[in-house]
Amino acid sequence: xxxxxxxxLETQIAGELDEIERRLVAAAHTADALVSAPANHLLAxxxxxxxxxxxxxxxxxxxxxxxxxxxxxxxxxLTHLATLYHDDVMDSAPLRRGAPSAHEVWGxxxxxxxxxxxxxxxxxxxSELGPVAVRIQADAFERLVLGQLHETLGPAPDEDxxxxxxxxxxxxxGSLIAAAAHYGTLFAGAGDDVRAxxxxxxxxxxxxxxxxxxxxxxxxxxxxxxxxxxxDLREGVxxxxxxxxxxxAAAGTLDPGGMRLLADLDGDLGSDDVLADVLARxxxxxxxxxxxxxxxxxxxxxxxxxxxxxxxxARSALQVFAGLLVDRLS
Numbered sequence: 001x002x003x004x005x006x007x008x009l010e011t012q013i014a015g016e017l018d019e020i021e022r023r024l025v026a027a028a029h030t031a032d033a034l035v036s037a038p039a040n041h042l043l044a045x046x047x048x049x050x051x052x053x054x055x056x057x058x059x060x061x062x063x064x065x066x067x068x069x070x071x072x073x074x075x076x077x078l079t080h081l082a083t084l085y086h087d088d089v090m091d092s093a094p095l096r097r098g099a100p101s102a103h104e105v106w107g108x109x110x111x112x113x114x115x116x117x118x119x120x121x122x123x124x125x126x127s128e129l130g131p132v133a134v135r136i137q138a139d140a141f142e143r144l145v146l147g148q149l150h151e152t153l154g155p156a157p158d159e160d161x162x163x164x165x166x167x168x169x170x171x172x173x174g175s176l177i178a179a180a181a182h183y184g185t186l187f188a189g190a191g192d193d194v195r196a197x198x199x200x201x202x203x204x205x206x207x208x209x210x211x212x213x214x215x216x217x218x219x220x221x222x223x224x225x226x227x228x229x230x231x232d233l234r235e236g237v238x239x240x241x242x243x244x245x246x247x248x249a250a251a252g253t254l255d256p257g258g259m260r261l262l263a264d265l266d267g268d269l270g271s272d273d274v275l276a277d278v279l280a281r282x283x284x285x286x287x288x289x290x291x292x293x294x295x296x297x298x299x300x301x302x303x304x305x306x307x308x309x310x311x312x313x314a315r316s317a318l319q320v321f322a323g324l325l326v327d328r329l330s
Contacts, residue, residue, distance in 0.1 A: 002053065002324055004317040013056050016065055016073075020052045023074045027121050028081075038102050038114040042081050045099045050209070050325075051076040054180040057321065058198050060314035062188025071125050072133065072183035078122035079137070080176055083144060085115030090148070132186065140179040147171025151238070162243050166207060174206030197309050201318060204302035209325045211295035214239040216328060218283050230279045234269045240294065244287040258285060299326045 004010050028039045052073035059069045088101040089108050103111035119141075126137040147168050155164035181202035185195040217229060218241060232239050245262055248254035254262065261281050269275045282288070299322045309315050 002321065004057075005320045006313050006317060009060070009313055009317055012065075013053060016056050016070065017049060017052065019070060020049070020056075020073050020077070023070065024077060027074055027078055027125065028118065030117075035114075035117070038105070038110055039117060041099070041102050041105070041114075042084055047077075047081075049077060051080055051177060051180040054177060054202060054321070055184040057314060057317050058181045058184030058190070058202075059188035060317070061185055061194045061198065061309075061312070062190035064188060066187065068129055068187040069184060071129060072187060073180070075122045075125040075129075075137065076176060076180045076183065078118050078125070079141070079144075082115040082118035082122065083172075083176075085111045085118070086148075090152070129187070133183065136179050136182050136186075140175045143171040143175035147173075147175070154238075161238070162240075162247055165238055165240065165243055169207045169210045170203060173210040174203040177206035177209070178203040194309060197305055198318070201302045201305040201322070204298055204305065205322050205325060208295050208298035208302060208322065211240055211291060211298060212326045212328060214241060215288055215292050215295065218279065218288060230269075230275045233265065233279065233282075234275055240291040241282060241285070241287045244290050245282075245285065248287070257281075258287075261285065295326050299323065 002010075004013065024043055025040070028043050030036050030039055055069060055073040055076060056065055059065050085102055089103045089111050101111070102114060123137065126133050147170070150164070151168045151172065155161045178199045181198040182195065184190075185198055190198075217232065217239070231237075233242070242265060245254065245258055245265075249259065249262055261278065264274070264278050265282070267274075269278060302322050303319050306315050306318060
């Protein structure tokens with residue numbers, strides 16, 4: 001359980017997460033043995049459960065956790081899990097959460113269809129929560145897909161690649177985390193001002209989290225991250241450190257070593273030895289420090305969105321939560 005600065009709240013959230021986990025297992029369960037294994041694959045591998053935690057935390061601004069809040073937390077995490085099945089196929093990622101990705105075990109078609117199944121299960125749960133919840137889910141789902149499309153298509157010729165990437169992160173990561181905050185405040189009956197502040201906070205926290213992950217994926221090994229280091233580099237998936245490197249090259253401010261690194265990044269990374277060399281040189285470049293600072297700026301901006309709200313245990317917990325997402329960079 002994440003430390004949230006209040007032992008009583010931590011104990012409450014930890015107990016609720018146990019119930020969320022039980023409901024997740026039930027939601028992913030299917031009587032079809034052939035489908036059951038891939039449907040439970042990522043769930044069994046664990047995860048941070050950040051989105052359910054945020055649903056539970058934001059409910060503290062109102063009447064607190066009830067069955068609607070719990071159901072929304074489960075639906076949000078199922079939606080997130082579904083996106084991971086699809087992302088791993090698109091990125092050709094061999095590992096997820098320290099285990100072989102579903103497409104490595106069952107193939108691309110099964111992985112994609114399993115993601116679709118989990119999306120369907122999440123939609124069933126949301127449909128029971130009413131039309132407002134359905135709209136929140138539909139809007140988040142649309143942004144998830146648009147974010148993936150924009151990442152795949154890349155920036156327009158006259159568009160700044162860094163700004164494009166931040167917009168992609170807002171759609172691919174921020175949208176669902178924002179939906180989590182929306183659900184928590186909605187079903188706990190919090191006021192519109194609280195909902196607006198926490199949703200804006202959550203969107204920026206989502207971007208900060210992904211920027212932090214961009215750095216961690218470079219600086220850590222597979223045992224730490226649960227993902228094979230350098231996979232994004234090999235597949236040409238943009239991340240902030242590489243985009244900052246390219247921005248410096250475009251501005252004519254990139255050092256000679258960085259220029260050689262960029263040329264190698266654009267070369268053949270099929271060899272494990274070549275990939276390891278490029279990865280080590282990128283880790284040592286100061287664009288990683290710049291990316292780390294950018295993640296912390298987004299986290300601070302997220303916390304600033306809470307300024308209109310009065311001091312409370314819930315507000316303090318969200319401030320701690322934002323810090324924890326980027327403190328992993330220390």
